[in-house]
Amino acid sequence: MSVEIEIKATSGQARRGRLITPHGTVETPVFMPVGTQATVKGVSQDILEELGVEILLGNTYHLYLRPGVEQVRGLGGLHRFMSWPKAILTDSGGFQVFSLSELRKVTEDGVTFRSHLDGSSHFLSPESSVEAQIGLGADIIMAFDECTEYPADAARVRASMEMTLRWGQRSKKYFEDHQREVPWAGGVGMGAGTQNHPAEVLSTAPGEPGWPGQMGALAPSQPTATQALFGIVQGGMEHVLRRESAERTVEIGFDGYAIGGLSVGEPRSLTREVVESTLEHLPRDKPRYLMGVGTPEEIVEYSRLGIDMMDCVLPTRAARHGLLYTSEGKVSIKQARHAGDEGPLDPSCACRVCRRYSRAYLRHLYASNEVLAQVLNTIHNLSFYLDTMRRVRHSI
Amino acid sequence: MSVEIEIKATSGQARRGRLITPHGTVETPVFMPVGTQATVKGVSQDILEELGVEILLGNTYHLYLRPGVEQVRGLGGLHRFMSWPKAILTDSGGFQVFSLSELRKVTEDGVTFRSHLDGSSHFLSPESSVEAQIGLGADIIMAFDECTEYPADAARVRASMEMTLRWGQRSKKYFEDHQREVPWAGGVGMGAGTQNHPAEVLSTAPGEPGWPGQMGALAPSQPTATQALFGIVQGGMEHVLRRESAERTVEIGFDGYAIGGLSVGEPRSLTREVVESTLEHLPRDKPRYLMGVGTPEEIVEYSRLGIDMMDCVLPTRAARHGLLYTSEGKVSIKQARHAGDEGPLDPSCACRVCRRYSRAYLRHLYASNEVLAQVLNTIHNLSFYLDTMRRVRHSI
Numbered sequence: 001m002s003v004e005i006e007i008k009a010t011s012g013q014a015r016r017g018r019l020i021t022p023h024g025t026v027e028t029p030v031f032m033p034v035g036t037q038a039t040v041k042g043v044s045q046d047i048l049e050e051l052g053v054e055i056l057l058g059n060t061y062h063l064y065l066r067p068g069v070e071q072v073r074g075l076g077g078l079h080r081f082m083s084w085p086k087a088i089l090t091d092s093g094g095f096q097v098f099s100l101s102e103l104r105k106v107t108e109d110g111v112t113f114r115s116h117l118d119g120s121s122h123f124l125s126p127e128s129s130v131e132a133q134i135g136l137g138a139d140i141i142m143a144f145d146e147c148t149e150y151p152a153d154a155a156r157v158r159a160s161m162e163m164t165l166r167w168g169q170r171s172k173k174y175f176e177d178h179q180r181e182v183p184w185a186g187g188v189g190m191g192a193g194t195q196n197h198p199a200e201v202l203s204t205a206p207g208e209p210g211w212p213g214q215m216g217a218l219a220p221s222q223p224t225a226t227q228a229l230f231g232i233v234q235g236g237m238e239h240v241l242r243r244e245s246a247e248r249t250v251e252i253g254f255d256g257y258a259i260g261g262l263s264v265g266e267p268r269s270l271t272r273e274v275v276e277s278t279l280e281h282l283p284r285d286k287p288r289y290l291m292g293v294g295t296p297e298e299i300v301e302y303s304r305l306g307i308d309m310m311d312c313v314l315p316t317r318a319a320r321h322g323l324l325y326t327s328e329g330k331v332s333i334k335q336a337r338h339a340g341d342e343g344p345l346d347p348s349c350a351c352r353v354c355r356r357y358s359r360a361y362l363r364h365l366y367a368s369n370e371v372l373a374q375v376l377n378t379i380h381n382l383s384f385y386l387d388t389m390r391r392v393r394h395s396i
Numbered sequence: 397m398s399v400e401i402e403i404k405a406t407s408g409q410a411r412r413g414r415l416i417t418p419h420g421t422v423e424t425p426v427f428m429p430v431g432t433q434a435t436v437k438g439v440s441q442d443i444l445e446e447l448g449v450e451i452l453l454g455n456t457y458h459l460y461l462r463p464g465v466e467q468v469r470g471l472g473g474l475h476r477f478m479s480w481p482k483a484i485l486t487d488s489g490g491f492q493v494f495s496l497s498e499l500r501k502v503t504e505d506g507v508t509f510r511s512h513l514d515g516s517s518h519f520l521s522p523e524s525s526v527e528a529q530i531g532l533g534a535d536i537i538m539a540f541d542e543c544t545e546y547p548a549d550a551a552r553v554r555a556s557m558e559m560t561l562r563w564g565q566r567s568k569k570y571f572e573d574h575q576r577e578v579p580w581a582g583g584v585g586m587g588a589g590t591q592n593h594p595a596e597v598l599s600t601a602p603g604e605p606g607w608p609g610q611m612g613a614l615a616p617s618q619p620t621a622t623q624a625l626f627g628i629v630q631g632g633m634e635h636v637l638r639r640e641s642a643e644r645t646v647e648i649g650f651d652g653y654a655i656g657g658l659s660v661g662e663p664r665s666l667t668r669e670v671v672e673s674t675l676e677h678l679p680r681d682k683p684r685y686l687m688g689v690g691t692p693e694e695i696v697e698y699s700r701l702g703i704d705m706m707d708c709v710l711p712t713r714a715a716r717h718g719l720l721y722t723s724e725g726k727v728s729i730k731q732a733r734h735a736g737d738e739g740p741l742d743p744s745c746a747c748r749v750c751r752r753y754s755r756a757y758l759r760h761l762y763a764s765n766e767v768l769a770q771v772l773n774t775i776h777n778l779s780f781y782l783d784t785m786r787r788v789r790h791s792i
Contacts, residue, residue: 037760037761037764037766038757038760039761039766039768041766042767042771043765043768044767044768044771044772045752046748046752065764066760066764067735067756067760067763067764071617071735072755074736075736075738075754075756076696076738080738080755081756081757081760082757083752083757084752088621100579158790181734222564241737279488339463339467340470340471342471342472342476352440356441356442356479357477357479358477360433360463360467360471360472360477361477361479362431364434364462364477365433365435367462367463368433368462369773370433370435370437371437371438371767371770372435372437372438372439372440374767375438375440375767375771377439
């Protein structure tokens with residue numbers, strides 16, 4: 001098995017289900033917090049567990065550059081490296097190559113780019129992206145695609161979509177040939193993945209006194225488990241191209257399907273239209289993942305349309321800028337009017353931040369540039385997003 | 397009552413006891429983590445509680461400048477402001493005025509200085525320092541002193557010591573006249589402190605649905621409790637002046653006595669000598685506080701000499717620079733040799749960091765400039781210091 005979705009209930013287009021992964025089940029529709037560099041910025045893994053996070057997203061581009069895929073693979077994969085026993089999804093790295101790196105050159109073969117960290121030159125292709133994602137060992141990995149810019153003319157959108165389809169085919173081919181090389185294949189410290197690595201590295205954990213108690217849980221639940229590869233639908237804002245991209249991606253055949261190339265500057269109403277029309281052409285028995293959205297209102301809206309999975313940096317990034325989501329709307333905690341406010345950030349929220357601290361204190365931490373501001377703000381925003389998704393699931 | 401120490405056991409010069417404060421008891425000898433701006437940088441209060449912290453230090457200079465004493469007083473004092481139900485000690489602000497501010501001018505009256513934040517001009521005196529500390533409402537507050545620089549000639553040391561004695565007298569006078577103005581005098585929202593503040597601010601907390609559950613615990617355990625004022629012994633490195641300073645400070649009469657003016661650049665052996673000789677002249681029935689020390693070895697050593705209380709930024713500041721204290725010595729986590737190390741930071745440590753994360757992961761977080769590096773490093777170093785003090789207490 002790789003990853004399966006069980007649909008438990010539907011309501012209109014919306015579906016409530018369970019995603020079964022090698023590292024636990026995930027209630028859907030789900031919002032996946034972004035843990036770019038193997039950490040959700042400022043929040044320790046035990047607090048993520050307390051918040052009820054069941055799946056995290058990691059960024060292949062960042063982890064590929066630092067600490068490097070071989071480093072993570074040698075340490076048993078991303079789950080063990082970051083001590084996260086639950087599910088992980090990695091993106092293909094493509095989006096960050098396009099948005100963060102310099103001097104990129106796209107050819108049919110792949111993308112040459114310079115690291116945003118040190119200017120070093122790298123090459124990412126469908127094969128090397130999937131190779132990296134197998135080495136990192138997430139439960140769900142993504143085909144390498146080109147995120148088409150917006151706006152773009154019809155010819156450009158079609159050419160980009162065609163390349164994404166060819167890259168999807170190559171991603172799948174590489175995955176089929178190498179999926180047994182995942183670091184946890186056959187269980188921690190066993191299986192094909194160990195052949196490339198010193199046995200002592202992978203066998204240090206179990207049995208050592210007091211350390212590391214949790215590592216047993218980092219083995220996949222099924223020794224025969226493998227990763228799942230998701231394909232990505234592109235096609236710009238044209239319904240006809242989206243339909244073609246969806247149908248041909250499904251023809252290639254993946255464990256799940258993502259809708260990419262949205263939230264790239266187009267109007268919100270257009271995003272919704274494209275999501276809706278694309279979903280019609282995706283199989284109902286596979287997970288459907290809308291990449292890179294969104295606001296609290298949007299994640300509710302897209303769940304209603306039948307999306308199962310979403311991710312976005314918004315709750316964590318906004319938190320670092322003092323922008324907090326509450327049941328009463330957005331709060332900019334830096335504003336002076338909160339300085340004397342002894343009330344909680346959100347009276348309807350039961351998170352550890354709202355239970356304990358006042359707006360006045362959160363405002364002071366932010367105004368004083370204290371690290372605890374980022375920590376507490378991020379915990380609250382994630383809690384708000386996860387509570388929002390809990391309510392959505394209960395309503396389906 | 398203000399603060400009392402009960403001595404439970406002695407071993408040589410060392411004493412094990414309990415400090416009884418309006419906000420709980422503190423096992424001594426104790427190391428007090430520094431929470432400069434009403435936060436131990438990066439660590440939330442519930443984790444401090446989990447670590448077993450029973451008393452925190454707050455810096456009057458920083459809190460006076462931001463958010464301001466009236467702000468904190470209006471919110472019920474520092475305990476309520478930062479949601480910390482246990483004991484707090486504030487320093488007088490003098491040390492930071494001398495070390496952080498610009499253009500300071502010292503006269504018999506007090507110190508004029510410019511804020512390191514915005515260059516604004518301020519004046520701090522024995523009266524205004526104690527006034528600020530009453531407004532902040534810590535359990536233990538400090539007389540305003542001059543920390544004599546090192547080296548200094550005999551005349552300068554004497555003159556400085558004499559001024560500290562006069563300032564000590566003035567601090568005590570102001571405290572005696574105003575101690576009933578502490579925000580929590582007579583219980584939260586009651587007492588003399590409320591006369592200066594809108595009643596609605598102080599009465600919002602209790603009884604509001606769901607908020608704030610913990611606030612009841614922020615009332616002092618005894619409604620008649622008051623703050624304690626500690627005097628500070630100066631006198632440079634001269635035993636005879638230290639003795640005179642100690643005797644005359646005791647003559648003024650304080651609830652406890654601190655040894656100041658050490659760890660200012662003098663050799664370690666001299667520090668120890670001065671501590672030892674000063675302690676001889678301090679009463680055995682009052683708490684003894686050595687300010688601004690030290691390394692793990694030093695806090696053990698000074699406990700053996702009979703010190704009851706210590707504070708230092710070292711564990712928290714070093715953590716932010718990736719310098720970690722372990723049972724096997726200091727570890728610089730930034731070093732590349734930790735990059736592949738799957739073992740825990742300290743195999744003898746049971747803190748939440750050592751239980752869960754590898755050196756490889758901590759090294760990655762630090763190298764990637766991730767906020768979680770600071771959070772986890774600080775938790776571990778504090779845990780190491782607190783464990784060290786636990787062992788010291790058990791050995792007495």
